[in-house]
Amino acid sequence: MSVIKVDQIQGSTGTTVTIPSGTTIVNSGTATNFGLADTNSSSSSLTKQWINYKGTDTNAVNDSMNCSSVTDSSAGNYRPVFSNNMDNGTYALSGVSDGRGSGDTPDDGVFVIGTTSTYSIAPSTSTYGVLCCTASNGSRVDLDNVHMCINGDLA
Amino acid sequence: MSTLITNTFTGKTSAGSIVVTGEGGSTTTNLQQGLCKVWWFVTGTGTAAITDSLNTSGITDNGTGDYTVAISNDMANATYSMGGMCGIASSTDATSRNVQPFGGAIAAGSLRYNTTSNDANTDQDLDTINYVQIFGDLA
Numbered sequence: 001m002s003v004i005k006v007d008q009i010q011g012s013t014g015t016t017v018t019i020p021s022g023t024t025i026v027n028s029g030t031a032t033n034f035g036l037a038d039t040n041s042s043s044s045s046l047t048k049q050w051i052n053y054k055g056t057d058t059n060a061v062n063d064s065m066n067c068s069s070v071t072d073s074s075a076g077n078y079r080p081v082f083s084n085n086m087d088n089g090t091y092a093l094s095g096v097s098d099g100r101g102s103g104d105t106p107d108d109g110v111f112v113i114g115t116t117s118t119y120s121i122a123p124s125t126s127t128y129g130v131l132c133c134t135a136s137n138g139s140r141v142d143l144d145n146v147h148m149c150i151n152g153d154l155a
Numbered sequence: 156m157s158t159l160i161t162n163t164f165t166g167k168t169s170a171g172s173i174v175v176t177g178e179g180g181s182t183t184t185n186l187q188q189g190l191c192k193v194w195w196f197v198t199g200t201g202t203a204a205i206t207d208s209l210n211t212s213g214i215t216d217n218g219t220g221d222y223t224v225a226i227s228n229d230m231a232n233a234t235y236s237m238g239g240m241c242g243i244a245s246s247t248d249a250t251s252r253n254v255q256p257f258g259g260a261i262a263a264g265s266l267r268y269n270t271t272s273n274d275a276n277t278d279q280d281l282d283t284i285n286y287v288q289i290f291g292d293l294a
Contacts, residue, residue, distance in 0.1 A: 044178060046189030050236040050290035063234035063291060065188045084182040094238040099255040099271055106271035109253050135273035145258050147236045149290050154177025154184055 049150040076132035076140030091152025098145035107135040193289040235291025
């Protein structure tokens with residue numbers, strides 16, 4: 001076996017070094033920074049934020065990813081704030097809420113408002129508003145377990 | 156384009172944490188935390204059954220609109236986040252439906268949840284299908 005010791009490999013006429021077809025390079029140690037220019041294609045399918053939030057009493061974020069805080073604006077009106085902002089306000093939201101917590105009923109649900117209104121705010125790159133309501137009478141209500149997840153593009 | 160062919164991704168500094176550059180290029184997210192850890196497609200009427208899933212090991216039908224799904228590789232805690240949606244069987248059944256976590260029965264190894272009818276304010280076996288996804292940290 002021959003051993004070539006160099007600190008850098010550089011193309012003779014440019015920045016490209018071609019490995020001929022049929023040639024295999026075996027890495028017995030550690031190779032770094034190979035193929036890392038294409039990370040964007042894999043990030044689109046990752047969920048960018050998820051939250052487990054207690055909307056009653058202490059208004060605590062039980063667990064989360066990419067959430068710096070949740071503002072309790074009014075009864076059943078919560079505004080999660082992103083740690084790392086989204087690229088735009090057109091991301092997809094989904095949410096569910098508990099129907100068995102203290103004071104909760106099976107007809108409680110989580111809703112998002114597309115435009116800023118009296119009740120909440122439109123989704124933006126840094127935050128969004130959700131409303132928790134009781135379907136039978138339309139009233140906004142604080143719920144024990146509010147779960148949100150966001151899919152879209154990060155800034 | 157570069158193609159990385161491998162069987163396993165493991166973080167170098169921290170085995171369970173790999174940073175991924177965001178779409179806009181100015182911020183990052185985390186590969187492991189951004190993955191959906193458990194999902195299922197359940198046929199809810201009659202004897203409930205899991206039709207398709209990731210990381211589940213079985214379902215218990217606790218009663219009308221009341222299910223518990225066991226997780227194969229457990230979550231790290233019981234504070235994970237979930238999403239879900241119910242299907243309907245016909246236009247006459249197209250009233251408001253919810254999937255809800257059963258508050259006191261969320262565990263690292265299983266999730267109990269309800270499918271409910273908003274208009275009737277009660278649990279209901281939701282016709283054909285319901286879907287759930289779980290996001291959080293694996294054990």
